[in-house]
Amino acid sequence: MASPTKELVKTSNLTKTYPDGTQALTGVDFSVTKGEIHGLLGENGAGKTTLSKILSGILKPTSGEIYIKGNLVRMKRPSDALGLGIGMVHQHFALVRPFSAFENIVLGTDLNPTGERAKEAKASIADLAKGVGLQVTLDSPVESLALGAQQRVEILKMLYRNVDILILDEPTSSLTIKETGELFKSLLKLKEEGKCVIFITHKLREVMDFCDSITVLRQGKVTGRISKSEASPITLATMMVGRTVEFELKRSPMTPGDEVFTIDNLTLLDREGKEVVKDLSLKVRRGEIFGIAGVEGNGQTELAEAIAGIRRVAKGSIRLKGTETEGKSSSVIRRHGAGLIPEDRRQMGLILEMNLDENVILGKQRDLQFRGSLTSIAWRKVRQFTSDLMKKFEITAKGPESPARSLSGGNQQKVVVSRELSSDPDFIVAAQPTRGLDVAATEYIRKLLLDSRGGGKAVLLISAELDEILQLSDQIGVMYEGRLIGVGAAETMSRERIGLLMGGIVA
Amino acid sequence: MKLPLIGGGRVLAPLEESAFAALMGFFFGGILLVVLGYNPILTYYYMFYGGLGSLSNVTDMLGNAAPLILTALTFAVGVRAGLFNIGAEGQVYVGAGGAIYASYYFLPAGIHLGFALVLAGAAGALMAVPTYLLKAYRGVNEVITTIMLNWTAYFGVLWVAIVLLADPARPEKTISVAPTSRFPDFLLGSVSTSALLFAIAVAAAFYVYLWLTPSGYELRSVGLNPEAARFSGINPRKPLLSALLLGGASAGLAGAVQVAGRTTPFALYTGLSNVLNYGYNGIGVALIGRNHPLGIIVAGLFFGTLQAGFSTVQLYARVPFEIIQVIEGIIIFTVAAPELYRRFRGSLKK
Ligand SMILES: Nc1ncnc2c1ncn2[C@@H]1O[C@H](COP(=O)(O)OP(=O)(O)O)[C@@H](O)[C@H]1O
């Protein structure tokens, strides 16, 4: 064994086979040294989550050893890992939604959130949050927070438990540039304190910018371990996907057609009556992608909900092909020619327990094309439809009968997108369409959006991913505190300018 | 496409699981019997003898299974819609009342039974309306309203039985259900067999509704993921209403079976003893049957058999009533445990 003091975490020949026979990890040798930010890079399905769950005591390896601070350990449950100073922030949040952020953070500790010491604890958490630059309103119920803020609660929860090895499973997939920057600032602080961060991502830029060393996983095997100085985007990408990746999608020039979708002076309120979207107007034309950038939690979620007909409009109007959609249900809005891709595919786009047949007709269950005798659903027709979609959109799954839960994130999103595009809509809203997806799936989804544009559809893209906005959009606006600011043609918008607008600075 | 069977596609696994769980239950129950000084083999022998030992025992057991299947459907359709509906108990009472009330009319056989069933089903469904209104418009949890309604139904039906439906000659009971509105006894010479066939038909209808109709699909969607259902344009109140009304109707029909489809007594007595607990036992049956109509048919027969063994075990194996109940509880709990676990784990994840 190499010098045990330096290596905080080390695995040797780690293998994990899931009960269903999936070989998620094969002979993984992985190590992290004290005081480093270590990037764990890999496509979806590479085994990153599996590895981190093993390190945090949630899963047991099939074989192989784990050494923490030089000692061979056998962890049986997450509390064992916490005892050893290892904490994990999950890719999909594990928060109690009706509880406040504060209650979530102290949940599972022996602190009574309404007791004597609660005030002190709250103050110390607020300090901690401020110190590491993770701002959250501690008293709001978690379900009222945007995904980005929920993520911050998760991170604070671990920091509150004083872990010295922090595992973050794709933490930036719900953060934005600004938030990511802040997160990294706090991670750097933790690093200075001698803590170690295992940072999981599939975003090359992030590992290049922030990680001291990088381990790349592909199909459950380590395909490389290099230090920051040796890393380049091309080498990393090749290690990750095993082939050279196309980095630029081609957005061919197009002349936009007539106006399809219009929002005029839209104002939306939250539950307390606070304005979350203020006097927002925009137009989307055929053959055009309108990109809305912005830090999450600035009203994008509410805007998308109002467009989908599941949030009341306080003032203003939303019109699709000239018809007011306010007060109409999302199925009516869809039938009128909208494709709605929700920001949270697992929660809003899919019913994970249902199989693909059942998921592809969600919202179309009363369509004539699936009508059997009397008013029954003709599952034979649905099956044909599912198979066609799977073929056309390259959805990888065991079959149309697989539950949606069993699909990878990329394939889940393909199911949602294919369902929405299959009705040949004139207008598509895509909210955070590639969040958490791997390189290949991201490329594929973006290409679909560009193809839709090419097919003369109007696309409204809401994304916290600046690269995505810049790559796809013809028109760009930034949402800041409920307002749409700095709207302009993509050519006139630089990365820097958008970055400033996202921080509320109108240059 | 293959019809989605229990647990979505695979029928064998849940059956094996339940059979294994049942064996475990009998085993643990047996240990308890030994510890308490009773002969487990003899006890189980009479338990099954009571249910299956003779033709009349069998028909009696089938008659017991019929209302259990119907009340289990009430609970199951609720679970499928994301509800914990325990209102079947009270709906059975009003259903029984409705079926008896039908006997004040003179109608030809067959039509008369149909009329009684319609009244019973409607009474049960009506009983579910307050639960719907309070949940849909005031957000009141259905557990609370259904428990309160069960008591309301109990005293309401008691009053109706004593005051409105009382038999002038025998004031301790209601009038007897007219022979024309009883279930026919064309099979094995018992009304219970046709009552069971009826319950099976209702279960099949629930199956068709849940898996082959858009409305049933919407109900299941809301039950599994209300947010995604809403985003897809489903108005969550509609499935809520369907689940409560269909469940209420089914429990009402269970009440009709109890007074028109059992060998005796074709009436309600003060205290309503012959309709008590079918709603609550239906929850166990639904859990054993994995909240699936086809599973519920099997589970109803199993539960019916256990229950029918009660009196014979007391009589012949001389095991006291309370201990038999404990043994039965153990068996039912072990069989329901896997499903309970899955439900509970599911709710933890959310
Ligand atoms: N609970 C599970 N049961 C079976 N297979 C699983 C399970 N969780 C993950 N897998 C599979 O293991 C592989 C690695 O998954 P995961 O660790 O989640 O990858 P990553 O986090 O890199 O996207 C994938 O093929 C995935 O489908």
Ligand SMILES: [Mg+2]
């Ligand atoms: Mg993962």
